[in-house]
Each structure stands twice: as C-alpha cells, then as structure tokens.
Amino acid sequence: xxxxxxxxxxxxxxxxxxxxxxxxxxxxxxxxxxxxxxxxxxxxxxxxxxxxxxxxxxxxxxxxxxxxxxxxxxxxxxxxxxxxxxxxxxxxxxxxxxxxxxxxxxxxxxxxxxxxxxxxxxxxxxxxxxxxxxxxxxxxx
Numbered sequence: 698x699x700x701x702x703x704x705x706x707x708x709x710x711x712x713x714x715x716x717x718x719x720x721x722x723x724x725x726x727x728x729x730x731x732x733x734x735x736x737x738x739x740x741x742x743x744x745x746x747x748x749x750x751x752x753x754x755x756x757x758x759x760x761x762x763x764x765x766x767x768x769x770x771x772x773x774x775x776x777x778x779x780x781x782x783x784x785x786x787x788x789x790x791x792x793x794x795x796x797x798x799x800x801x802x803x804x805x806x807x808x809x810x811x812x813x814x815x816x817x818x819x820x821x822x823x824x825x826x827x828x829x830x831x832x833x834x835x836x837x838x
Contacts, residue, residue: 752769775801796822
C-alpha cells in the first residue's frame, strides 16, 4: 500500500509539472472579418518583417485559440498562420532588443500587423509605451 501511495504522489507531481498548453486544431482553417486563414503545417525556415503590437489586461485569463489560457506575464504571441507551439525570435528593429515567444493564439487582425506579443514580451522588446514596433520574426528552433 505504501508503494502505491508513493507512486501515486510521484504521478501527481509529474502531472503538475506538465504545461497547460493544449494546441488543438493547429491546421484547421478559420475566417475572420470575411478573410480565411490557413495555418501552416510547418514553420521551418519561416521569416517575416512587419509591425508588432501587444495585448495584455483585457485578454488576461481568457482562452486563446490554442485552448491555453492567455497569461500576459508569459512569453507568448499570436500569429495568423504559424503552428501553435512554434517558438519564434522577435527582434525590435528600432532598438535591437529581441525575445523568444511561443505562438499560442491567432491574430493580429488589424491591417499591417504581423504578430501580437504578450505584455511581458512587449516590455522586454521596449514597446510598451509605443504599442507597436517594426520587427523581424524568425523561427527560433
């Protein structure tokens, strides 16, 4: 019985260390404001330059498109087509600061924007006050 209890406790600890990332429906197309987006099956070699924005308090705690809860204090981001779980390096081209974020949501859907980063990532990129920054995105792994 003692071994069973110990094994059960170890199992609970291991389960508690697991990520809350769900990453469901990673390749299903979706439509926003009349435009259909088709998520990529692979992010290999992906690179893009454009404008980044950030999102925070209003969305904190809400479910993301991946099924994970949005946490503005984690290094995450939203992208229209990159697969969920993709880690990308985002470099602020105005100040040279860069971060690595994990794609766990869809967006941004404002014209001209290529990525929405979390508040934590925006702070490290030095774009909290401006709200936007010209960035380069490259797959990190």
